[in-house]
Amino acid sequence: MEKELPPLVPGTLYLVATPIGNLEDITLRALRVLKQADLVAAEDTRHTGMLLKHYGIQKPLLSYFKFNEARRSEELLERLAKGQTIALVTDAGSPGISDPGTRVVRAAIAAGFRVEPVPGPCALVAGLTASGLPTNEFHFVGFLPVRSGARQRELARLIQLPGTLVLYESPHRVDRLLADLTELAPDRTVVLARELTKRFEEFIRGTAKELHARFREARWRGEFVVMIAPSDFGDSTRNTQNNSSAIRRIDTSSS
Ligand code: SAM
Numbered sequence: 001m002e003k004e005l006p007p008l009v010p011g012t013l014y015l016v017a018t019p020i021g022n023l024e025d026i027t028l029r030a031l032r033v034l035k036q037a038d039l040v041a042a043e044d045t046r047h048t049g050m051l052l053k054h055y056g057i058q059k060p061l062l063s064y065f066k067f068n069e070a071r072r073s074e075e076l077l078e079r080l081a082k083g084q085t086i087a088l089v090t091d092a093g094s095p096g097i098s099d100p101g102t103r104v105v106r107a108a109i110a111a112g113f114r115v116e117p118v119p120g121p122c123a124l125v126a127g128l129t130a131s132g133l134p135t136n137e138f139h140f141v142g143f144l145p146v147r148s149g150a151r152q153r154e155l156a157r158l159i160q161l162p163g164t165l166v167l168y169e170s171p172h173r174v175d176r177l178l179a180d181l182t183e184l185a186p187d188r189t190v191v192l193a194r195e196l197t198k199r200f201e202e203f204i205r206g207t208a209k210e211l212h213a214r215f216r217e218a219r220w221r222g223e224f225v226v227m228i229a230p231s232d233f234g235d236s237t238r239n240t241q242n243n244s245s246a247i248r249r250i251d252t253s254s255s
Contacts, residue, residue: 008036009116010083013076013108015101017094017120020223021198023054025121031055033118037087041076043100047091064088066100073104080113087118094122098142098168124166127193127225130203134230137163144169144177152180159185165228174224178212181228189229195222 008014014033019025034040034057041064042048052059064072076086088095088104095101108115124140139161144151158165159181169177174192181188186209195201200222204211208228 005032008033008085009114010085011080012085012114012116013080013104014085014087014116014118015095015105016087016089016118017122018048018051018089018092020092020121020123020126020196021201023051025197026055027118027120030118030120031057033087034059034089036085038084039079039086041072041086041088041104043090048089051089059087064100064104069100069103073107076104077107077111077113080108080111092121092123094120097122097124121197123168123193123196123223123225126196127191127227128164128166131164131191131193131227132205133164133189133191133227133233135164137230138166139163140166142168146173148176148180151177152184155180156184159188159228159231162230164230167226167228169224169226171221171224174220174226175212175215177226178208178215181208182212184208185228185231188231189233191227191229192220193225193227194220196225198222 014037016030016033017027018030034052034055037059039062040048040052040059041062043063043065045061045063049061062072062075064076079086088101090099090101093099096105105115128135128138139158141158144154144167155177167177178190181190186207188208190206190208190211192204192211194204204214204220206214
């Protein structure tokens with residue numbers, strides 16, 4: 001079957017989405033592109049090396065991460081100019097979404113190279129679509145500033161927006177985020193999507209105030225997408241729903 005599929009286009013940068021936890025979440029096309037590309041540019045070559053090994057793929061890897069993006073982008077463009085095909089991946093999910101990738105994409109477009117997405121997992125889409133919150137208008141912000149003054153100001157601005165607010169947050173700052181939100185809008189509906197696609201995936205729903213109190217008791221761990229309902233949203237999604245026992249998964253998290 002693979003023989004009937006078109007070969008990769010020389011001089012193309014492929015943005016390949018990879019699993020955010022469950023190793024079954026990779027598309028057939030992503031696997032083919034990873035197999036056929038001349039090079040895989042990866043955020044963490046060790047992590048991606050293990051992923052490729054899992055799928056039986058052996059490929060030269062080049063590191064491409066936040067702090068070497070500028071230098072590496074030039075190198076990747078030189079390779080594209082030679083007609084090579086490059087698959088860009090990050091540690092998890094879609095490249096460029098709160099992850100490296102944007103710089104080389106812009107540079108490749110400016111230099112006239114093809115950039116082709118190979119869509120797949122993305123925590124924001126997985127979380128939002130199962131949250132029960134409005135999806136017709138949403139604002140994805142990624143990570144808020146780390147410094148408390150700046151993040152509080154940013155949060156105060158963002159919660160005025162219509163539509164669902166979608167944030168990424170590191171596990172040890174979720175408590176702080178819920179505390180800030182409780183000060184600003186204690187009765188706002190919030191959904192925490194925890195450990196998406198992994199064994200302990202759950203959607204935790206409640207008001208900011210309730211979730212803050214529960215977080216203090218439960219100290220949930222793992223990765224989170226935090227979704228904040230618009231101010232005019234009702235409370236129809238507030239049951240806690242724990243999917244962990246219902247879904248068979250391959251847990252790839254190291255913790
Ligand atoms: N590029 C990735 C994507 O497409 O979703 C996001 C990478 S960003 C560096 C990592 C953040 O994404 C985490 O801190 C968390 O907020 C969110 N995230 C990634 N995987 C997740 C998962 N399995 N469950 C919940 N949130 C996740």
